[in-house]
Amino acid sequence: MLRAAGAVFAARGYHAASMDEIADRVGVSKPMVYTYFGSKEALYFAYIEDAGRDLIASIVDAERAVRTGSLAERLRAGTLAFFRFVDEHRDGYAVLFSEMAARGGPLRREVSAIRRQIVELAQILFDRVAEEAGVDPDAIGGTEPLAVAYVGAGEWLANWWLEHPEESAEQLAERLLDIGWRGLERVLAGQAQAGA
Amino acid sequence: MLRAAGAVFAARGYHAASMDEIADRVGVSKPMVYTYFGSKEALYFAYIEDAGRDLIASIVDAERAVRTGSLAERLRAGTLAFFRFVDEHRDGYAVLFSEMAARGGPLRREVSAIRRQIVELAQILFDRVAEEAGVDPDAIGGTEPLAVAYVGAGEWLANWWLEHPEESAEQLAERLLDIGWRGLERVLAGQAQAGA
Amino acid sequence: MLRAAGAVFAARGYHAASMDEIADRVGVSKPMVYTYFGSKEALYFAYIEDAGRDLIASIVDAERAVRTGSLAERLRAGTLAFFRFVDEHRDGYAVLFSEMAARGGPLRREVSAIRRQIVELAQILFDRVAEEAGVDPDAIGGTEPLAVAYVGAGEWLANWWLEHPEESAEQLAERLLDIGWRGLERVLAGQAQAGA
Amino acid sequence: MLRAAGAVFAARGYHAASMDEIADRVGVSKPMVYTYFGSKEALYFAYIEDAGRDLIASIVDAERAVRTGSLAERLRAGTLAFFRFVDEHRDGYAVLFSEMAARGGPLRREVSAIRRQIVELAQILFDRVAEEAGVDPDAIGGTEPLAVAYVGAGEWLANWWLEHPEESAEQLAERLLDIGWRGLERVLAGQAQAGA
């Protein structure tokens, strides 16, 4: 049921998606949608929350599955899980990351919170890397911006991928790691402050 | 005049911004706005095009100013110019990058074109790096995704920065280079295909 | 429902009629009108088409009812039906014939088509008259202008009648026949070319 | 100056004609138009009054020129003058007769007055015909409706002519007389009441 709504949100964007179309696509009458979700915003949020939970679960599960490996391997597993999710849940990904950057959108606060959770997954890993290297995260300006940048790169890479679907999720993940991991590792080891 | 419109677009997003509010903020009546721009879409596009042109010009100028330097220095100059632009044109940046990811927004085509130009600036540099390393871009999967990822990382870093404005533009640029340049350099030298 | 809309169109004309007033008069809200008809033009056209169909049906039915009579009797029957329609559907008639002459009105094409059908009804009769007299319609310049003139005369007579409603539809029809039939008969018999 | 305004009114109709376009076409600024005419309605009326005066003058002059002839000849002269006017002043004619039928148009009262004057020209002649035949106009229901019908027929014939301009004004006038005069003569002689 949320799925049909998500398809409309993904195709049209929040504003252009009309409750009429959603109800039609779901195969139910508009009042039913309101009975179940209360409002358009609530429906939108429910969908995003759902998709976000799924994405986070995918990443966490993948990362846990290799929990005995190195941190680099765990990052790779999580990154790969992200691209696989994008591949398999295009609507969910599209909605999650499309209006996420929008200023002043509805639910901006709530949507940001979901994004922050995803960033936090990376951040936790990065904190461990720093810890293993004996570096105080604060000394390198915090790991949050690092995670933000990494996730942002992954996000746009995924967007690009959707329009150039020649490569596999594995290749995409590898690419992102190739680009980011070297530098991140150095930064997290405290060897980078002050420039390359 | 565009500036006031931009402030509203930045604060509310395209859809939620009403022409009434824009006209009020500008200090003229709605018909004037229509006289000058013709339609809401046209106004929006004019603003975005303007901001995009400014941003691109900033980056290009900065990069040209160090044109005799190494490619790394030129990338640094461009990156720094990007963050400086963000700092000095918060509304412009916000609008440029907010609905840029939006599905189904108006002018999606045109807005994407602007983004593509920015990505191309990075891509051109990356192509040169590969060239200097004697590597055929096609052999490493093309430089476009690399540029997309780099710009995407910078973009989200800038977003994060707007809400955590403790650091300087210089620091942010350095951070992005620290994260990305190492890996990019290796990838562009053909040493990364198949993972770290 | 169309009826109330017609009343407003008749009273105000297409442009001056506001959807607000129409909705009010109908006793529903504006969105209902849009739900049913889609747009102001569509509503207008629906009303005109309806009225046109009714008028044409009235004339055709009346004429068929005396189909065994002489052509003059059939013309009388049709003419009478026209005036009766005017009497009983003042709004419909007013709308049908008011903006029919308007330059540049909306739906000009469509509205003209309805008028043309009415003219054709007369024309068909006139063709028969010529045929019975053994006259080739082309030899007398065609029957279309004759029909146009006859209908035009009836139309303005009806307009005049609406403001001078002392006479009956029968009297009006008789009057129009008195004025036109003599001359038409002669023209159609080929005895008039070159002036009275 | 009125001429340019008339061209716009004729091409677009009253409502669709914008003061902007009129001022542009005139080659003067909008405030000037307002200085000279005060309002759109006033301008429209001025143009119509002008055209009406010209038309009436044409008809009256033509009819006076044959004032020694028979009434039929005078009617022919006036009728011909009408068609010649249509031919030479298409815009004027279009505006005069287009929104003349419109319900609720602006200046309906005033526009009708002009039309009534034209009808009166015919009516005066018809009164004379009746007088010569020794018939009391009231006994035949008044001559006004006769004039109305005659003018209405001429009007639509002229409209038709504008779209089928193969014939000359003379032929059109002859046609109208052929159609109408026979019957009118009989009616005015008191020989028609009670039907053909």
Added chain:
DNA sequence: AATGAATGAGGTTTCATTCAT
């Protein structure tokens, strides 16, 4: 004296949202 610039008011249309069946 003329006009570029400006506006008030109003029109059509759309949608999220809710009654009454």
Added chain:
DNA sequence: GATGAATGAAACCTCATTCAT
């Protein structure tokens, strides 16, 4: 319990009309 029918509010846009230069 589910829905067809209905609506309030607001958006974009236009145009006759007038200041201030």
